[in-house]
Amino acid sequence: MFESLTQRLSGTIDRLRGRGRLTEENIREATREVRIALLEADVALPVVQALIERIKVRAVGQEVLKSLTPGQALIKVVRDELTAVMGAQASELNLNVPAPAVVLMAGLQGAGKTTTVGKLARLLKDKRRKKVMVVSADVYRPAAIEQLKTLAEQTGVLFFPSDAGQKPEDIVRAAIADAKKSFVDVLLVDTAGRLAIDEAMMAEIKALHAAVNPVETLFVVDAMTGQDAANTAKAFGEALPLTGVVLTKTDGDARGGAALSVRYITGKPVKFIGTSEKTDGLDVFHPERVASRILDMGDVLSLVEQVEQQVDKDKAAKLAEKVAKGKKFDLNDMRDQLEQMQNMGGIGSLMEKLPGMGQIPEHLKQQVQQSREVPRMIAIINSMTKKERRNPALLNGSRRARIAAGSGTHPSDVNKLMKQYQQMEKMMGKMARGGMKGMMRGLQGMMGGMGRMPFR
Structure with a gap:
């Protein structure tokens, strides 16, 4: 989400970042570009007008023009106003009521x-430790019940x-x-939807709400419908x-207009966003983190949370202990690391939360996101015998040919x-011998081996 908006804004932001001094003319030019970027991202016109006006008022004031780093100050203003328009802070579900707390889901x-x-x-079961029904x-779609x-x-x-009767x-x-x-x-109550808003649907859901x-009462809406989502x-x-x-289907929405x-x-907070089709593909909506991502500042907090939640801590601890004792890192360990990366949504999902990703050419990002490299590597390791995974030195030419044939690779x-x-x-050897410094040297070596990504 927000790829097109981030790309458009990152050029404007870069030009401002290095400016030792800003004038009202610079600010007018920058806000004009921000306005065009927002409109192209399918942000509703009243929202664009209000946002630009608020940025202008703060930008031409003392806060920016008298700042020692006016470029940076203006970027902070843009980020603050983007955050404010999306709701300032994450809005939690109110479950502090006598059980059961009933949550009604409505939408088309x-x-x-x-x-x-x-x-x-x-999400409620795993992260908030709730017993959920x-x-x-x-009653119109038996398939929905199934x-x-x-x-x-x-x-x-x-x-x-x-049942439908x-x-x-x-x-x-009864529930x-x-x-x-x-x-x-x-x-959690799932309700009937229609292809469009009509009187019968509204009467039915009003009666259900009253009962x-x-x-x-959460409204579920497809982010890919853009301005229509807000209407x-x-x-x-x-x-x-x-x-x-x-907001659902945000992974397929490159513009992000609905979120803004x-x-x-509506005056109602965005509480969650759907990030993938998997059952764990729902995240709490954090306006300040989303604003940072739009401005290509990354979302390191979400990345840290993702690692915390999805990395197998027992396996990580065992590997750390193994390395500390100087035992050999084998292909079983490598497969564990690759599988952990897959569990976190692959390289593409991790990349989009890192700062500066807006400066990477689109074709390179697409290449990484569509890459089948990690699943292919896991398939190759799975085609080895247990003995080969423990002792990689055994892998001579004939064994490698057999493994390639077994994994459908070359x-x-x-x-x-x-x-x-x-x-x-x-790298693991350096970690064991040299602690953190050894690990950093190892990481630099690995990055060098994988080649550099052109950032400009």
Whole structure:
């Protein structure tokens, strides 16, 4: 998300960063470019106008023009205002009510409501340690009920059965009664959607809302619909007392206009964003981190959290202990490291959270994101025998040819993997011998071996 906006803004930001002095003319020119970039990113016009006005007011004041580093000061103003328009800070779900806390999910058909219910159930279970139940009140699509049942099984939460012959209010009342008996903390309710907003749909969801009185009513909307996402959210907000918005399919949205528009137009916070199709592909929306990513400053906090949550700490501790004792780093260890990288969404997912990525040419980023390199390396290691993985020195020419055939790759791919393994082994050896300094030297050696990426 935000690739096109980041690319457009990073040039403007770079030109300002080095300026020892800014004039009102410089600022006018910069805000004009920011305005064009926002409009091209499909940000709603009222949002663009308000944002540019706020940036101008602060930029031509003492805060920027009298600063020792005016370029940096203006960038800070842009970041602060982007953050403010998206809601200033992350907005948590209010679950501080007598159990079960009922969360109602509303939205149009095809926005990803059912999938989002499954993802939110997993997030609440894994990160907030809640006992979760899900129920479908979508009596028009039996497939949605089955889909939610499958998601409940995958995420390990309770599922309350329903069928197309029941009334939505009856389904949810029965689910609440069952949730109380089962000591459930949170009940997530999936509702029916339509292809467009109509009176029948609004009447039905209003009646359901009145019957169950949810503590949270979240509007689920497809980010790829751009300005329409904000307008649809506004229409729902006028019919229902929404408490927040969930933006889905943000991984397919290069512009990001919806994320910047929804809060301003609806007055409701964006609480979560869907980042992938996997059940763990739902993140809390942090406006300040998103603003930093838009301005190509990276999102190191989210990267650290991702590593914390998804790295297998036991395996990491065992590897550290093994290296400290001077034991040999083998291909089993290398495979573990590659699998951890895959679990974190691959190289592309990690790269987009690093500062300066907007300056890398688009074709190179696409190359990395579409790369099948890591899965191919794992397949090659899996084609080896246990003995070969423990003793890589055994891998002569005939063994390498057999491994290539078994993994559907070429012997040159096996040779390339072995070269990378040798570099990692050297790095681990330096860590054991020289502590942190040794590790840094090893990392520099590895980066040199992998070649430099042109940043300009």
